[in-house]
Amino acid sequence: MDPDHFAHVAKLLHEQIGTVIVGQKELVHQAMLCLFTEGHLLIEGVPGLGKTQLVTVLAKVVGLDWRRIQFTPDLMPADIVGTQVLISDRAGGRSFEYQPGPVFTSLLLADEINRATPKTQSALLEAMQERHVTAGGETRPLPRPFLVLATQNPIEQEGTYPLPEAQLDRFMLKAQVGMPPAEELAAIIERTTGDSPPQAQAVTDTDEVRSMIELTRAVPVPSHVVRYAAELVTATHPGVGTPDLVTQYVRAGSSPRGAQALILAAKATALMDGRPSVSIDDVSAVARPALRHRLAMGFESVIDSIDPDIVVDAVVQSVPTGEI
Structure with missing residues:
Protein backbone atom coordinates (compact mmCIF):
# COMPACT_ATOMS: atom_id res chain seq x y z
CA MET A 1 0.00 0.00 0.00
CA ASP A 2 1.20 3.52 -0.85
CA PRO A 3 0.20 6.92 0.59
CA ASP A 4 -2.08 7.71 -2.37
CA HIS A 5 -4.11 4.55 -1.87
CA PHE A 6 -4.16 5.17 1.88
CA ALA A 7 -5.59 8.65 1.30
CA HIS A 8 -8.14 7.25 -1.18
CA VAL A 9 -9.44 4.66 1.30
CA ALA A 10 -9.54 7.26 4.07
CA LYS A 11 -11.61 9.56 1.85
CA LEU A 12 -14.07 6.77 1.06
CA LEU A 13 -14.39 6.03 4.77
CA HIS A 14 -15.12 9.68 5.49
CA GLU A 15 -17.80 9.71 2.80
CA GLN A 16 -19.51 6.55 4.01
CA ILE A 17 -19.50 7.66 7.63
CA GLY A 18 -20.89 11.00 6.47
CA THR A 19 -23.94 9.28 4.99
CA VAL A 20 -25.04 8.45 8.55
CA ILE A 21 -23.24 10.92 10.82
CA VAL A 22 -24.14 14.55 10.14
CA GLY A 23 -21.30 16.99 10.73
CA GLN A 24 -18.93 16.10 13.59
CA LYS A 25 -16.04 16.13 11.10
CA GLU A 26 -13.44 16.64 13.81
CA LEU A 27 -14.76 13.67 15.79
CA VAL A 28 -14.80 11.43 12.71
CA HIS A 29 -11.28 12.52 11.80
CA GLN A 30 -9.95 11.76 15.27
CA ALA A 31 -11.67 8.36 15.31
CA MET A 32 -9.96 7.51 12.03
CA LEU A 33 -6.61 8.67 13.38
CA CYS A 34 -7.03 6.19 16.24
CA LEU A 35 -8.11 3.45 13.83
CA PHE A 36 -5.01 3.84 11.64
CA THR A 37 -2.68 3.94 14.65
CA GLU A 38 -4.51 1.29 16.72
CA GLY A 39 -4.88 3.86 19.46
CA HIS A 40 -7.70 4.38 21.93
CA LEU A 41 -10.15 7.29 21.83
CA LEU A 42 -12.04 8.91 24.70
CA ILE A 43 -15.15 10.75 23.48
CA GLU A 44 -16.65 13.32 25.82
CA GLY A 45 -20.01 14.92 25.17
CA VAL A 46 -23.60 15.17 26.35
CA PRO A 47 -26.03 12.38 25.38
CA GLY A 48 -27.65 12.33 21.96
CA LEU A 49 -24.76 13.67 19.87
CA GLY A 50 -24.07 10.46 17.95
CA LYS A 51 -21.08 9.17 19.93
CA THR A 52 -22.33 5.60 20.10
CA GLN A 53 -23.64 5.63 16.55
CA LEU A 54 -20.24 6.71 15.27
CA VAL A 55 -18.66 3.55 16.66
CA THR A 56 -21.28 1.29 15.10
CA VAL A 57 -20.90 2.98 11.72
CA LEU A 58 -17.09 2.95 11.90
CA ALA A 59 -17.09 -0.78 12.62
CA LYS A 60 -19.37 -1.41 9.66
CA VAL A 61 -17.44 0.60 7.07
CA VAL A 62 -14.10 -0.99 7.99
CA GLY A 63 -15.43 -4.52 8.40
CA LEU A 64 -14.28 -5.03 12.00
CA ASP A 65 -15.97 -7.04 14.71
CA TRP A 66 -17.22 -4.84 17.52
CA ARG A 67 -18.92 -5.11 20.88
CA ARG A 68 -20.49 -2.70 23.31
CA ILE A 69 -20.19 -2.62 27.09
CA GLN A 70 -22.64 -0.39 28.94
CA PHE A 71 -20.72 0.64 32.05
CA THR A 72 -22.82 0.73 35.22
CA PRO A 73 -21.93 0.81 38.93
CA ASP A 74 -22.66 -2.92 39.30
CA LEU A 75 -20.46 -3.99 36.38
CA MET A 76 -17.69 -6.36 37.46
CA PRO A 77 -14.22 -6.93 35.93
CA ALA A 78 -15.25 -10.47 34.91
CA ASP A 79 -18.04 -8.92 32.83
CA ILE A 80 -15.31 -7.37 30.69
CA VAL A 81 -12.45 -9.87 30.50
CA GLY A 82 -14.41 -13.10 31.00
CA THR A 83 -14.50 -15.73 33.70
CA GLN A 84 -14.17 -19.43 34.46
CA VAL A 85 -17.46 -21.32 34.19
CA LEU A 86 -18.14 -24.75 35.64
CA ILE A 87 -19.13 -27.10 32.80
CA SER A 88 -20.71 -30.54 33.20
CA ASP A 89 -20.16 -33.16 30.51
CA ARG A 90 -22.42 -36.08 29.57
CA ALA A 91 -20.43 -38.51 31.73
CA GLY A 92 -21.15 -36.42 34.81
CA GLY A 93 -17.68 -34.94 35.00
CA ARG A 94 -17.15 -31.29 35.78
CA SER A 95 -14.44 -28.92 34.73
CA PHE A 96 -13.83 -25.20 34.52
CA GLU A 97 -13.91 -23.62 31.09
CA TYR A 98 -12.93 -20.05 30.27
CA GLN A 99 -15.68 -17.96 28.72
CA PRO A 100 -14.18 -14.88 26.99
CA GLY A 101 -15.67 -11.50 27.78
CA PRO A 102 -16.68 -8.79 25.31
CA VAL A 103 -13.15 -7.34 25.37
CA PHE A 104 -12.19 -10.03 22.86
CA THR A 105 -13.10 -8.00 19.79
CA SER A 106 -11.41 -5.58 17.42
CA LEU A 107 -13.46 -2.49 18.23
CA LEU A 108 -14.72 -2.13 21.80
CA LEU A 109 -17.26 0.55 22.69
CA ALA A 110 -17.05 1.37 26.40
CA ASP A 111 -20.22 3.39 26.82
CA GLU A 112 -20.31 5.85 29.76
CA ILE A 113 -17.05 4.50 31.12
CA ASN A 114 -17.10 6.88 34.08
CA ARG A 115 -20.20 5.16 35.53
CA ALA A 116 -18.29 2.01 36.53
CA THR A 117 -16.27 1.65 39.72
CA PRO A 118 -12.49 2.13 39.61
CA LYS A 119 -11.99 -1.62 40.06
CA THR A 120 -13.94 -2.31 36.88
CA GLN A 121 -12.36 0.58 34.99
CA SER A 122 -8.94 -0.82 35.81
CA ALA A 123 -9.89 -4.12 34.17
CA LEU A 124 -9.41 -2.33 30.87
CA LEU A 125 -5.90 -1.11 31.73
CA GLU A 126 -4.05 -4.28 30.80
CA ALA A 127 -6.11 -4.77 27.65
CA MET A 128 -5.57 -1.20 26.47
CA GLN A 129 -1.84 -1.13 27.14
CA GLU A 130 -0.67 -4.70 26.54
CA ARG A 131 -3.29 -5.93 24.07
CA HIS A 132 -3.87 -9.01 26.19
CA VAL A 133 -5.72 -9.95 29.36
CA THR A 134 -4.83 -12.28 32.21
CA ALA A 135 -7.76 -14.45 33.29
CA GLY A 136 -8.03 -17.93 34.65
CA GLY A 137 -4.32 -17.99 35.35
CA GLU A 138 -3.42 -17.52 31.68
CA THR A 139 -2.45 -14.59 29.51
CA ARG A 140 -4.74 -14.41 26.51
CA PRO A 141 -3.96 -12.20 23.48
CA LEU A 142 -6.64 -9.95 22.04
CA PRO A 143 -7.50 -9.80 18.33
CA ARG A 144 -5.58 -7.30 16.23
CA PRO A 145 -6.34 -4.60 15.50
CA PHE A 146 -7.75 -3.76 18.92
CA LEU A 147 -8.90 -0.33 20.00
CA VAL A 148 -11.21 1.06 22.65
CA LEU A 149 -13.57 3.92 21.98
CA ALA A 150 -14.99 5.10 25.29
CA THR A 151 -17.67 7.71 25.92
CA GLN A 152 -18.42 9.79 28.97
CA ASN A 153 -20.92 12.48 29.88
CA PRO A 154 -19.23 15.65 31.24
CA ILE A 155 -22.37 17.14 32.76
CA GLU A 156 -24.10 14.48 34.85
CA GLN A 157 -21.50 13.64 37.48
CA GLU A 158 -23.72 12.19 40.23
CA GLY A 159 -22.91 8.52 40.72
CA THR A 160 -19.88 8.61 38.44
CA TYR A 161 -16.24 7.73 38.99
CA PRO A 162 -13.88 10.05 37.08
CA LEU A 163 -11.12 8.19 35.27
CA PRO A 164 -7.77 8.39 37.09
CA GLU A 165 -4.82 9.96 35.31
CA ALA A 166 -3.20 6.56 34.75
CA GLN A 167 -6.15 5.38 32.69
CA LEU A 168 -6.72 8.69 30.92
CA ASP A 169 -3.11 8.51 29.76
CA ARG A 170 -3.80 5.26 27.93
CA PHE A 171 -6.20 6.98 25.56
CA MET A 172 -4.20 8.23 22.61
CA LEU A 173 -6.67 11.02 21.87
CA LYS A 174 -9.57 12.70 23.60
CA ALA A 175 -12.37 14.11 21.46
CA GLN A 176 -14.83 16.68 22.71
CA VAL A 177 -18.22 16.63 20.99
CA GLY A 178 -20.21 19.84 20.98
CA MET A 179 -23.80 20.65 20.13
CA PRO A 180 -24.30 20.83 16.33
CA PRO A 181 -25.45 24.09 14.72
CA ALA A 182 -29.09 24.51 13.72
CA GLU A 183 -28.59 23.52 10.06
CA GLU A 184 -26.85 20.27 11.02
CA LEU A 185 -29.49 19.56 13.65
CA ALA A 186 -32.19 19.97 10.99
CA ALA A 187 -30.35 17.47 8.77
CA ILE A 188 -30.12 15.01 11.68
CA ILE A 189 -33.86 15.27 12.25
CA GLU A 190 -34.60 14.65 8.57
CA ARG A 191 -32.33 11.60 8.41
CA THR A 192 -33.46 9.95 11.61
CA THR A 193 -37.22 10.53 11.64
CA GLY A 194 -38.04 9.12 8.21
CA ASP A 195 -39.04 5.58 7.25
CA SER A 196 -35.68 4.75 5.60
CA PRO A 197 -32.66 5.94 7.61
CA PRO A 198 -29.41 6.00 5.60
CA GLN A 199 -27.10 3.01 5.76
CA ALA A 200 -23.31 3.06 5.38
CA GLN A 201 -21.57 0.51 3.18
CA ALA A 202 -18.36 -1.38 3.91
CA VAL A 203 -15.34 0.23 2.25
CA THR A 204 -12.46 -1.97 3.38
CA ASP A 205 -11.76 -5.12 5.40
CA THR A 206 -9.66 -6.25 8.34
CA ASP A 207 -6.61 -7.20 6.24
CA GLU A 208 -6.46 -3.79 4.57
CA VAL A 209 -6.91 -2.05 7.92
CA ARG A 210 -3.92 -4.00 9.24
CA SER A 211 -1.90 -2.91 6.19
CA MET A 212 -2.86 0.72 6.82
CA ILE A 213 -1.76 0.42 10.45
CA GLU A 214 1.57 -1.07 9.37
CA LEU A 215 2.10 1.71 6.82
CA THR A 216 1.32 4.35 9.46
CA ARG A 217 4.00 2.93 11.74
CA ALA A 218 6.49 2.91 8.84
CA VAL A 219 6.10 6.61 7.96
CA PRO A 220 9.45 8.39 8.49
Whole structure:
Protein backbone atom coordinates (compact mmCIF):
# COMPACT_ATOMS: atom_id res chain seq x y z
CA MET A 1 0.00 0.00 0.00
CA ASP A 2 1.20 3.52 -0.85
CA PRO A 3 0.20 6.92 0.59
CA ASP A 4 -2.08 7.71 -2.37
CA HIS A 5 -4.11 4.55 -1.87
CA PHE A 6 -4.16 5.17 1.88
CA ALA A 7 -5.59 8.65 1.30
CA HIS A 8 -8.14 7.25 -1.18
CA VAL A 9 -9.44 4.66 1.30
CA ALA A 10 -9.54 7.26 4.07
CA LYS A 11 -11.61 9.56 1.85
CA LEU A 12 -14.07 6.77 1.06
CA LEU A 13 -14.39 6.03 4.77
CA HIS A 14 -15.12 9.68 5.49
CA GLU A 15 -17.80 9.71 2.80
CA GLN A 16 -19.51 6.55 4.01
CA ILE A 17 -19.50 7.66 7.63
CA GLY A 18 -20.89 11.00 6.47
CA THR A 19 -23.94 9.28 4.99
CA VAL A 20 -25.04 8.45 8.55
CA ILE A 21 -23.24 10.92 10.82
CA VAL A 22 -24.14 14.55 10.14
CA GLY A 23 -21.30 16.99 10.73
CA GLN A 24 -18.93 16.10 13.59
CA LYS A 25 -16.04 16.13 11.10
CA GLU A 26 -13.44 16.64 13.81
CA LEU A 27 -14.76 13.67 15.79
CA VAL A 28 -14.80 11.43 12.71
CA HIS A 29 -11.28 12.52 11.80
CA GLN A 30 -9.95 11.76 15.27
CA ALA A 31 -11.67 8.36 15.31
CA MET A 32 -9.96 7.51 12.03
CA LEU A 33 -6.61 8.67 13.38
CA CYS A 34 -7.03 6.19 16.24
CA LEU A 35 -8.11 3.45 13.83
CA PHE A 36 -5.01 3.84 11.64
CA THR A 37 -2.68 3.94 14.65
CA GLU A 38 -4.51 1.29 16.72
CA GLY A 39 -4.88 3.86 19.46
CA HIS A 40 -7.70 4.38 21.93
CA LEU A 41 -10.15 7.29 21.83
CA LEU A 42 -12.04 8.91 24.70
CA ILE A 43 -15.15 10.75 23.48
CA GLU A 44 -16.65 13.32 25.82
CA GLY A 45 -20.01 14.92 25.17
CA VAL A 46 -23.60 15.17 26.35
CA PRO A 47 -26.03 12.38 25.38
CA GLY A 48 -27.65 12.33 21.96
CA LEU A 49 -24.76 13.67 19.87
CA GLY A 50 -24.07 10.46 17.95
CA LYS A 51 -21.08 9.17 19.93
CA THR A 52 -22.33 5.60 20.10
CA GLN A 53 -23.64 5.63 16.55
CA LEU A 54 -20.24 6.71 15.27
CA VAL A 55 -18.66 3.55 16.66
CA THR A 56 -21.28 1.29 15.10
CA VAL A 57 -20.90 2.98 11.72
CA LEU A 58 -17.09 2.95 11.90
CA ALA A 59 -17.09 -0.78 12.62
CA LYS A 60 -19.37 -1.41 9.66
CA VAL A 61 -17.44 0.60 7.07
CA VAL A 62 -14.10 -0.99 7.99
CA GLY A 63 -15.43 -4.52 8.40
CA LEU A 64 -14.28 -5.03 12.00
CA ASP A 65 -15.97 -7.04 14.71
CA TRP A 66 -17.22 -4.84 17.52
CA ARG A 67 -18.92 -5.11 20.88
CA ARG A 68 -20.49 -2.70 23.31
CA ILE A 69 -20.19 -2.62 27.09
CA GLN A 70 -22.64 -0.39 28.94
CA PHE A 71 -20.72 0.64 32.05
CA THR A 72 -22.82 0.73 35.22
CA PRO A 73 -21.93 0.81 38.93
CA ASP A 74 -22.66 -2.92 39.30
CA LEU A 75 -20.46 -3.99 36.38
CA MET A 76 -17.69 -6.36 37.46
CA PRO A 77 -14.22 -6.93 35.93
CA ALA A 78 -15.25 -10.47 34.91
CA ASP A 79 -18.04 -8.92 32.83
CA ILE A 80 -15.31 -7.37 30.69
CA VAL A 81 -12.45 -9.87 30.50
CA GLY A 82 -14.41 -13.10 31.00
CA THR A 83 -14.50 -15.73 33.70
CA GLN A 84 -14.17 -19.43 34.46
CA VAL A 85 -17.46 -21.32 34.19
CA LEU A 86 -18.14 -24.75 35.64
CA ILE A 87 -19.13 -27.10 32.80
CA SER A 88 -20.71 -30.54 33.20
CA ASP A 89 -20.16 -33.16 30.51
CA ARG A 90 -22.42 -36.08 29.57
CA ALA A 91 -20.43 -38.51 31.73
CA GLY A 92 -21.15 -36.42 34.81
CA GLY A 93 -17.68 -34.94 35.00
CA ARG A 94 -17.15 -31.29 35.78
CA SER A 95 -14.44 -28.92 34.73
CA PHE A 96 -13.83 -25.20 34.52
CA GLU A 97 -13.91 -23.62 31.09
CA TYR A 98 -12.93 -20.05 30.27
CA GLN A 99 -15.68 -17.96 28.72
CA PRO A 100 -14.18 -14.88 26.99
CA GLY A 101 -15.67 -11.50 27.78
CA PRO A 102 -16.68 -8.79 25.31
CA VAL A 103 -13.15 -7.34 25.37
CA PHE A 104 -12.19 -10.03 22.86
CA THR A 105 -13.10 -8.00 19.79
CA SER A 106 -11.41 -5.58 17.42
CA LEU A 107 -13.46 -2.49 18.23
CA LEU A 108 -14.72 -2.13 21.80
CA LEU A 109 -17.26 0.55 22.69
CA ALA A 110 -17.05 1.37 26.40
CA ASP A 111 -20.22 3.39 26.82
CA GLU A 112 -20.31 5.85 29.76
CA ILE A 113 -17.05 4.50 31.12
CA ASN A 114 -17.10 6.88 34.08
CA ARG A 115 -20.20 5.16 35.53
CA ALA A 116 -18.29 2.01 36.53
CA THR A 117 -16.27 1.65 39.72
CA PRO A 118 -12.49 2.13 39.61
CA LYS A 119 -11.99 -1.62 40.06
CA THR A 120 -13.94 -2.31 36.88
CA GLN A 121 -12.36 0.58 34.99
CA SER A 122 -8.94 -0.82 35.81
CA ALA A 123 -9.89 -4.12 34.17
CA LEU A 124 -9.41 -2.33 30.87
CA LEU A 125 -5.90 -1.11 31.73
CA GLU A 126 -4.05 -4.28 30.80
CA ALA A 127 -6.11 -4.77 27.65
CA MET A 128 -5.57 -1.20 26.47
CA GLN A 129 -1.84 -1.13 27.14
CA GLU A 130 -0.67 -4.70 26.54
CA ARG A 131 -3.29 -5.93 24.07
CA HIS A 132 -3.87 -9.01 26.19
CA VAL A 133 -5.72 -9.95 29.36
CA THR A 134 -4.83 -12.28 32.21
CA ALA A 135 -7.76 -14.45 33.29
CA GLY A 136 -8.03 -17.93 34.65
CA GLY A 137 -4.32 -17.99 35.35
CA GLU A 138 -3.42 -17.52 31.68
CA THR A 139 -2.45 -14.59 29.51
CA ARG A 140 -4.74 -14.41 26.51
CA PRO A 141 -3.96 -12.20 23.48
CA LEU A 142 -6.64 -9.95 22.04
CA PRO A 143 -7.50 -9.80 18.33
CA ARG A 144 -5.58 -7.30 16.23
CA PRO A 145 -6.34 -4.60 15.50
CA PHE A 146 -7.75 -3.76 18.92
CA LEU A 147 -8.90 -0.33 20.00
CA VAL A 148 -11.21 1.06 22.65
CA LEU A 149 -13.57 3.92 21.98
CA ALA A 150 -14.99 5.10 25.29
CA THR A 151 -17.67 7.71 25.92
CA GLN A 152 -18.42 9.79 28.97
CA ASN A 153 -20.92 12.48 29.88
CA PRO A 154 -19.23 15.65 31.24
CA ILE A 155 -22.37 17.14 32.76
CA GLU A 156 -24.10 14.48 34.85
CA GLN A 157 -21.50 13.64 37.48
CA GLU A 158 -23.72 12.19 40.23
CA GLY A 159 -22.91 8.52 40.72
CA THR A 160 -19.88 8.61 38.44
CA TYR A 161 -16.24 7.73 38.99
CA PRO A 162 -13.88 10.05 37.08
CA LEU A 163 -11.12 8.19 35.27
CA PRO A 164 -7.77 8.39 37.09
CA GLU A 165 -4.82 9.96 35.31
CA ALA A 166 -3.20 6.56 34.75
CA GLN A 167 -6.15 5.38 32.69
CA LEU A 168 -6.72 8.69 30.92
CA ASP A 169 -3.11 8.51 29.76
CA ARG A 170 -3.80 5.26 27.93
CA PHE A 171 -6.20 6.98 25.56
CA MET A 172 -4.20 8.23 22.61
CA LEU A 173 -6.67 11.02 21.87
CA LYS A 174 -9.57 12.70 23.60
CA ALA A 175 -12.37 14.11 21.46
CA GLN A 176 -14.83 16.68 22.71
CA VAL A 177 -18.22 16.63 20.99
CA GLY A 178 -20.21 19.84 20.98
CA MET A 179 -23.80 20.65 20.13
CA PRO A 180 -24.30 20.83 16.33
CA PRO A 181 -25.45 24.09 14.72
CA ALA A 182 -29.09 24.51 13.72
CA GLU A 183 -28.59 23.52 10.06
CA GLU A 184 -26.85 20.27 11.02
CA LEU A 185 -29.49 19.56 13.65
CA ALA A 186 -32.19 19.97 10.99
CA ALA A 187 -30.35 17.47 8.77
CA ILE A 188 -30.12 15.01 11.68
CA ILE A 189 -33.86 15.27 12.25
CA GLU A 190 -34.60 14.65 8.57
CA ARG A 191 -32.33 11.60 8.41
CA THR A 192 -33.46 9.95 11.61
CA THR A 193 -37.22 10.53 11.64
CA GLY A 194 -38.04 9.12 8.21
CA ASP A 195 -39.04 5.58 7.25
CA SER A 196 -35.68 4.75 5.60
CA PRO A 197 -32.66 5.94 7.61
CA PRO A 198 -29.41 6.00 5.60
CA GLN A 199 -27.10 3.01 5.76
CA ALA A 200 -23.31 3.06 5.38
CA GLN A 201 -21.57 0.51 3.18
CA ALA A 202 -18.36 -1.38 3.91
CA VAL A 203 -15.34 0.23 2.25
CA THR A 204 -12.46 -1.97 3.38
CA ASP A 205 -11.76 -5.12 5.40
CA THR A 206 -9.66 -6.25 8.34
CA ASP A 207 -6.61 -7.20 6.24
CA GLU A 208 -6.46 -3.79 4.57
CA VAL A 209 -6.91 -2.05 7.92
CA ARG A 210 -3.92 -4.00 9.24
CA SER A 211 -1.90 -2.91 6.19
CA MET A 212 -2.86 0.72 6.82
CA ILE A 213 -1.76 0.42 10.45
CA GLU A 214 1.57 -1.07 9.37
CA LEU A 215 2.10 1.71 6.82
CA THR A 216 1.32 4.35 9.46
CA ARG A 217 4.00 2.93 11.74
CA ALA A 218 6.49 2.91 8.84
CA VAL A 219 6.10 6.61 7.96
CA PRO A 220 9.45 8.39 8.49
CA VAL A 221 9.56 11.37 10.82
CA PRO A 222 12.33 13.99 10.45
CA SER A 223 14.42 14.49 13.54
CA HIS A 224 13.41 18.14 13.91
CA VAL A 225 9.72 17.10 13.96
CA VAL A 226 10.42 14.54 16.69
CA ARG A 227 12.25 17.24 18.63
CA TYR A 228 9.30 19.61 18.15
CA ALA A 229 6.89 17.05 19.64
CA ALA A 230 9.27 16.56 22.57
CA GLU A 231 9.49 20.31 23.12
CA LEU A 232 5.68 20.58 23.13
CA VAL A 233 5.36 17.95 25.83
CA THR A 234 8.18 19.48 27.87
CA ALA A 235 6.48 22.88 27.68
CA THR A 236 3.34 21.48 29.33
CA HIS A 237 5.24 21.06 32.61
CA PRO A 238 5.43 24.05 34.96
CA GLY A 239 8.94 25.42 35.15
CA VAL A 240 11.36 27.99 33.87
CA GLY A 241 10.65 29.03 30.30
CA THR A 242 7.18 27.52 30.05
CA PRO A 243 4.16 29.67 29.11
CA ASP A 244 2.56 31.69 31.88
CA LEU A 245 -0.71 29.77 31.53
CA VAL A 246 1.12 26.52 32.25
CA THR A 247 2.86 27.93 35.32
CA GLN A 248 -0.37 29.41 36.66
CA TYR A 249 -2.93 26.70 35.94
CA VAL A 250 -1.19 23.33 35.40
CA ARG A 251 -0.18 21.08 38.29
CA ALA A 252 1.45 18.41 36.13
CA GLY A 253 2.08 18.20 32.41
CA SER A 254 1.86 15.47 29.83
CA SER A 255 3.58 12.10 30.16
CA PRO A 256 5.90 10.70 27.46
CA ARG A 257 2.84 8.95 26.03
CA GLY A 258 1.72 12.42 24.95
CA ALA A 259 4.76 12.73 22.68
CA GLN A 260 4.10 9.26 21.28
CA ALA A 261 0.49 10.20 20.59
CA LEU A 262 1.56 13.40 18.83
CA ILE A 263 3.88 11.53 16.46
CA LEU A 264 1.52 8.64 15.74
CA ALA A 265 -1.45 10.91 15.09
CA ALA A 266 0.75 13.15 12.93
CA LYS A 267 1.83 10.12 10.88
CA ALA A 268 -1.79 9.17 10.21
CA THR A 269 -2.63 12.80 9.42
CA ALA A 270 0.09 12.92 6.76
CA LEU A 271 -1.01 9.65 5.16
CA MET A 272 -4.67 10.70 5.10
CA ASP A 273 -3.46 13.71 3.12
CA GLY A 274 -1.49 11.46 0.75
CA ARG A 275 1.93 12.57 2.00
CA PRO A 276 4.75 10.10 2.83
CA SER A 277 6.39 12.20 5.55
CA VAL A 278 5.38 14.11 8.66
CA SER A 279 5.64 17.87 9.07
CA ILE A 280 5.54 20.14 12.10
CA ASP A 281 2.08 21.31 11.03
CA ASP A 282 0.83 17.73 11.32
CA VAL A 283 2.04 17.62 14.92
CA SER A 284 0.54 20.97 15.92
CA ALA A 285 -2.77 19.98 14.25
CA VAL A 286 -3.23 17.08 16.67
CA ALA A 287 -1.90 18.83 19.79
CA ARG A 288 -5.32 19.46 21.33
CA PRO A 289 -6.73 15.92 21.20
CA ALA A 290 -3.36 14.38 22.09
CA LEU A 291 -2.60 16.58 25.12
CA ARG A 292 -5.86 17.97 26.54
CA HIS A 293 -6.52 14.95 28.77
CA ARG A 294 -2.90 14.67 29.89
CA LEU A 295 -2.79 18.01 31.72
CA ALA A 296 -3.57 17.95 35.44
CA MET A 297 -5.25 21.32 35.88
CA GLY A 298 -5.26 23.20 39.19
CA PHE A 299 -8.38 24.51 40.91
CA GLU A 300 -7.47 28.03 39.73
CA SER A 301 -8.36 26.96 36.17
CA VAL A 302 -11.95 26.31 37.23
CA ILE A 303 -12.23 29.70 38.90
CA ASP A 304 -10.84 31.52 35.86
CA SER A 305 -12.60 29.31 33.27
CA ILE A 306 -9.34 28.15 31.69
CA ASP A 307 -9.77 24.78 30.01
CA PRO A 308 -6.91 22.52 28.82
CA ASP A 309 -7.38 23.50 25.17
CA ILE A 310 -6.48 27.11 25.97
CA VAL A 311 -3.30 25.93 27.68
CA VAL A 312 -2.39 23.59 24.79
CA ASP A 313 -2.85 26.44 22.32
CA ALA A 314 -0.51 28.60 24.41
CA VAL A 315 2.06 25.80 24.45
CA VAL A 316 1.88 25.40 20.66
CA GLN A 317 2.35 29.14 20.20
CA SER A 318 5.32 29.21 22.58
CA VAL A 319 7.39 26.47 20.93
CA PRO A 320 9.38 27.59 17.85
CA THR A 321 8.47 25.78 14.63
CA GLY A 322 11.82 26.02 12.90
CA GLU A 323 14.30 23.14 12.76
CA ILE A 324 14.99 22.91 16.48
